[in-house]
Amino acid sequence: MARPKDARSGGERAARSTINDVARIAGVSKKTVSRVINRSPLLNEETREKVEKVIRELGYVPNPQARALALRRNFLIGLIHDNPNAQMVLNVQQGILEALAGTEFEMVVRPVDRSSQMMIEDVRHFLERQRLFGVVLLPPISENDALARLCDEVGCRYVRMGSAELDDADHMVASNDRDAVREATDHLIEQGHKLIGLIEGPDGFRSARERRLGFEDSLAAAGHKLPRSLIARGNYTFETGVTAAERLLDLSPRPTAIFASNDEMAAGVVFAARERGISVPEELSVIGFDDTPIAAHIWPPLTTVRWPIVSMARSAARKLVGDMVGGLAAGEQPSELPSTLVKRASVAPPPA
Amino acid sequence: MARPKDARSGGERAARSTINDVARIAGVSKKTVSRVINRSPLLNEETREKVEKVIRELGYVPNPQARALALRRNFLIGLIHDNPNAQMVLNVQQGILEALAGTEFEMVVRPVDRSSQMMIEDVRHFLERQRLFGVVLLPPISENDALARLCDEVGCRYVRMGSAELDDADHMVASNDRDAVREATDHLIEQGHKLIGLIEGPDGFRSARERRLGFEDSLAAAGHKLPRSLIARGNYTFETGVTAAERLLDLSPRPTAIFASNDEMAAGVVFAARERGISVPEELSVIGFDDTPIAAHIWPPLTTVRWPIVSMARSAARKLVGDMVGGLAAGEQPSELPSTLVKRASVAPPPA
DNA sequence: TCGTCGTTGACACCGGTTACCATCGCGCCA
DNA sequence: TGGCGCGATGGTAACCGGTGTCAACGACGA
Numbered sequence: 001m002a003r004p005k006d007a008r009s010g011g012e013r014a015a016r017s018t019i020n021d022v023a024r025i026a027g028v029s030k031k032t033v034s035r036v037i038n039r040s041p042l043l044n045e046e047t048r049e050k051v052e053k054v055i056r057e058l059g060y061v062p063n064p065q066a067r068a069l070a071l072r073r074n075f076l077i078g079l080i081h082d083n084p085n086a087q088m089v090l091n092v093q094q095g096i097l098e099a100l101a102g103t104e105f106e107m108v109v110r111p112v113d114r115s116s117q118m119m120i121e122d123v124r125h126f127l128e129r130q131r132l133f134g135v136v137l138l139p140p141i142s143e144n145d146a147l148a149r150l151c152d153e154v155g156c157r158y159v160r161m162g163s164a165e166l167d168d169a170d171h172m173v174a175s176n177d178r179d180a181v182r183e184a185t186d187h188l189i190e191q192g193h194k195l196i197g198l199i200e201g202p203d204g205f206r207s208a209r210e211r212r213l214g215f216e217d218s219l220a221a222a223g224h225k226l227p228r229s230l231i232a233r234g235n236y237t238f239e240t241g242v243t244a245a246e247r248l249l250d251l252s253p254r255p256t257a258i259f260a261s262n263d264e265m266a267a268g269v270v271f272a273a274r275e276r277g278i279s280v281p282e283e284l285s286v287i288g289f290d291d292t293p294i295a296a297h298i299w300p301p302l303t304t305v306r307w308p309i310v311s312m313a314r315s316a317a318r319k320l321v322g323d324m325v326g327g328l329a330a331g332e333q334p335s336e337l338p339s340t341l342v343k344r345a346s347v348a349p350p351p352a
Numbered sequence: 353m354a355r356p357k358d359a360r361s362g363g364e365r366a367a368r369s370t371i372n373d374v375a376r377i378a379g380v381s382k383k384t385v386s387r388v389i390n391r392s393p394l395l396n397e398e399t400r401e402k403v404e405k406v407i408r409e410l411g412y413v414p415n416p417q418a419r420a421l422a423l424r425r426n427f428l429i430g431l432i433h434d435n436p437n438a439q440m441v442l443n444v445q446q447g448i449l450e451a452l453a454g455t456e457f458e459m460v461v462r463p464v465d466r467s468s469q470m471m472i473e474d475v476r477h478f479l480e481r482q483r484l485f486g487v488v489l490l491p492p493i494s495e496n497d498a499l500a501r502l503c504d505e506v507g508c509r510y511v512r513m514g515s516a517e518l519d520d521a522d523h524m525v526a527s528n529d530r531d532a533v534r535e536a537t538d539h540l541i542e543q544g545h546k547l548i549g550l551i552e553g554p555d556g557f558r559s560a561r562e563r564r565l566g567f568e569d570s571l572a573a574a575g576h577k578l579p580r581s582l583i584a585r586g587n588y589t590f591e592t593g594v595t596a597a598e599r600l601l602d603l604s605p606r607p608t609a610i611f612a613s614n615d616e617m618a619a620g621v622v623f624a625a626r627e628r629g630i631s632v633p634e635e636l637s638v639i640g641f642d643d644t645p646i647a648a649h650i651w652p653p654l655t656t657v658r659w660p661i662v663s664m665a666r667s668a669a670r671k672l673v674g675d676m677v678g679g680l681a682a683g684e685q686p687s688e689l690p691s692t693l694v695k696r697a698s699v700a701p702p703p704a
Numbered sequence: 705t706c707g708t709c710g711t712t713g714a715c716a717c718c719g720g721t722t723a724c725c726a727t728c729g730c731g732c733c734a
Numbered sequence: 735t736g737g738c739g740c741g742a743t744g745g746t747a748a749c750c751g752g753t754g755t756c757a758a759c760g761a762c763g764a
Contacts, residue, residue: 016480018719029745034721042742061481065426066719068417069750076460086442086645097463106482108428108458111449128368129413130458238649267649274651293438297590297619298650299626370751381713386753396711418751421718705764712759718752726745732738 095313134320180339181214241268256350447665486672515559532691533566593620608702
């Protein structure tokens, strides 16, 4: 706060330099400067260095608005999401921003309403108006193929994030939820659980399906059966987790473990157990998915699957801008990232 | 997903119309169209209607990039924050986006590092490069006066959000944390608590100070004293809440209630109590601040102060763009929004 | 007839990019 | 040795799609 008053005021506050200034001082034409900026290969090495020196001295930075107009393309990466979960959106933002740091790109956020009839047209207008460079599509809306087609149509790059592959590697960054959930459920089975409840995600979500499949894989491999009554459905919110858990916990015989398809719902399970005086993990083991902060902040801290959402988002954004920043090419960005089981205190062997 | 294949393809996919198209078809000049778009008052009513009709028929939308270049100002609202808390950032985004919905503005997000020496210069480059229309400054970084001065200097509008007034009403949207905390503490005192611990926020945060002052106000009014030992400090994270609570709970005599300056730390208090076998609220009452989701999702659900962060953000964004959208003028946006105490299950009378 | 007012248009400009052309050095062939 | 073709470079002008300035224009009251 306390800084020298006049450190950077007045005289130094010169108007920003333009490409013309650079050209004039370097003794070349605008076009040549433009070539330097855009790394044109047909350019004399000496000329390039001369111009770059002037650029450095002037602290010249090309005007993004002018570039956007001339190129008919903005240096903006959009994040389109249909907020499934606050923490997840924020993690994705963090990942994207990490990838964009130090580049000329900025991130604009665009929440949409999946249930709206107008959604596709809204997004179309958004993309066309802003002429976005590219967009990152978050689940669950990333599963909408019409959106992907739309991006192609308006000439906007896109990368979809998801729980399983649903596009080619250039347009997709995925985790492998099925295997991850299988591993988590295996952990429950290894502890001796036989009656394991599942709280799955909403109908139509790919992540919900993948996680259920992983759950079923594990049970099938262990030779356990899965009566329909042990499957409840939630929509990834705490409240629906509570409701689903209440149904499962009123069953007789009662499951000794529950896998919830995300942490919010798993927190709901713990909450519901608490209401009924069922102690976790002594009488009920619980596993969640995502490893959001809530998992570590409730009592007992939740065993959960750490979903690599930040890395996925970073990877997605790099795929979009990768070839613009002279770094890794798009293809070199991983398209599938691994999840890991983090064991905390919500799992124990079933009561004898 | 299933939509008529050819609903909007092919022929209709015409190149977007420009201001020239509108001008030509309406039989006027570009400039006149521009006047219509910008609601210039010196314009014949008939002409306006004629042009508007053509605009409607063509579905013409002005190109934001061209406008940005000509006006030397982008239609972007920046959100500058030094992430104090994930949920809060997301709530602010929601509020801003609500205010921006239906306007031509978009939101770009810019996290910064408060502790970095380069922070001010980084932000300067960001503002100058992108020529943002305006920015919303989140606490705690909103308390940095140098940032506000910087915005003035580069000609970028700004609105600061905070826990108390620290600028004129045009540049500030605040809550009144002091009174809110006083009310919350009064509630504890009414329940009969005398030994009340405080977990305050980090040094240098205005919100931390305001909340402490409110706490002290309440105790002073009730004639209770506040030994220094009953004050612990955290930095608004769950973990520091646990640590601070541990210190308080090991005191003898032990406080019968604790006010934590935010919900994360309050959740930490509950967690720490749990670890020590102290039951909440029977043996320890807890009140938090913010009313983030975690408050309702832990057991017992937390009594807390609902901080009107979404409304504050909405109000902030409206102040910025208000006079551009023909709606409420900036001055009409409220500059102080009320907090409310939401009573849940973490408060009870002290043990006899 | 003139000054004024309300309206409107011509034109340069914002700061880059691209299309197209001019120039230059150089090797090749006659 | 000179004319010529050619690739490599760099310049000029138009353009992206709007906005500002300022002058022109018709109608009107004085």
